[in-house]
Amino acid sequence: MQDPKIKKYSKKLEYSYAFGTYPTIDLLKLQSENVIKVYLKEEGFGSEGVDEIIGLCKEKGISFEVNSRFIDKLAVKENTYSLGVFKKYRCELDSDLNHIVLDQPRNMGNVGTIIRTMMGFGYRNLAIIKPAADIFDPTIVRSAMGSLFGINFKYFDSIEEYRKAFPKHALYLFMLKGAKSLEEVSFEKPFSLVFGNESQGLPEEYSKLGQGVFIDHAKDIDSLNLSIAAGIAMYRAK
């Protein structure tokens, strides 16, 4: 394959970047078939992480290059010693396992943190209802800290399209006006935990699709942060 050009990330690009040593290691371990090339800085040599990267590249026949300029042109953080360039890929969701569903998520930091929490609590399947943040944006890759490469994700045009594709799943819809508090709910597997976005939450009419659930909190705040609400729900339902 031809060497990738140094291009600032955009949604249209066919490849994206994993910045940093540990995300690059996860990329090499979990998505090696999609890695185009790895770039390293000489300053990182001798560290355990960079040694592991070189070992993985050799083992899997992936080319790597010492090229500070490539990294410096693209990295946001100063001390980035490794960068993995990977081809964007598609996945299918596992229909027997539990899902996380994000309805029109916008904030990339939240999406990345949710993906990291998914890995932590054993959720490996993420459905995203459009319009939504671009999951391959390096901001998401970075805040997921490599976990992106360990999960399946798929975009859907609407919640109805998702529902049709996975009719077996029991939907638990997290909404401020949910019918049951999280503490009262017992989760039937396979289930889908459905979360709205940061500004609007889920539309009220979604409540007919399954069990509405609220996480009880004081009136002093409008709502919990999305990634906090999702984290608590994933912890409780697992």
Added chain:
Amino acid sequence: MQDPKIKKYSKKLEYSYAFGTYPTIDLLKLQSENVIKVYLKEEGFGSEGVDEIIGLCKEKGISFEVNSRFIDKLAVKENTYSLGVFKKYRCELDSDLNHIVLDQPRNMGNVGTIIRTMMGFGYRNLAIIKPAADIFDPTIVRSAMGSLFGINFKYFDSIEEYRKAFPKHALYLFMLKGAKSLEEVSFEKPFSLVFGNESQGLPEEYSKLGQGVFIDHAKDIDSLNLSIAAGIAMYRAK
């Protein structure tokens, strides 16, 4: 009081800024004695939030001024219509209530999100062990979404100093090698939930100060995000 100068925020400044309409409303409601002045943009006039700000300023005798230049010079987000300038203040912690303790927190977004979650779950007292992020940094004020003005916070030089000040509190120390899983713990009040920072967690020797607790997660991630771990713990312990 003299009008504040347009100065980019720094830790040395004696005042700080609450950007945005709703954080400014919370500032006026909860810390009115510390408000120096409110700045508004004409574009915001007629909105419910800005009307509420004007009403609160009149009620509390706080001066406000229409001054787009002041806001534009300081605001990060484009659509900022309101800005509250406030004097930095000190608080005391309530010795009868539960505390959150952050040991050397660095990431300001995490600190802000934790403060918002505290408000949501009824925790009003935050101890911060130095060195630590500056709680009045506008990044924290913004990510706390006004909740900063509703809590008490206090800095301590060490965990021992904190311990001496609040000898009644039972300490629950969240660590990867904690002795009990969160699910097994019963929390004796008043308690302190103690969290380490993003990169190192809590030092192992802290475990002798109280009950070590871990939040069980898969080995696929090194640790949960700090604000997620704190959110789950606050939810479970409340």
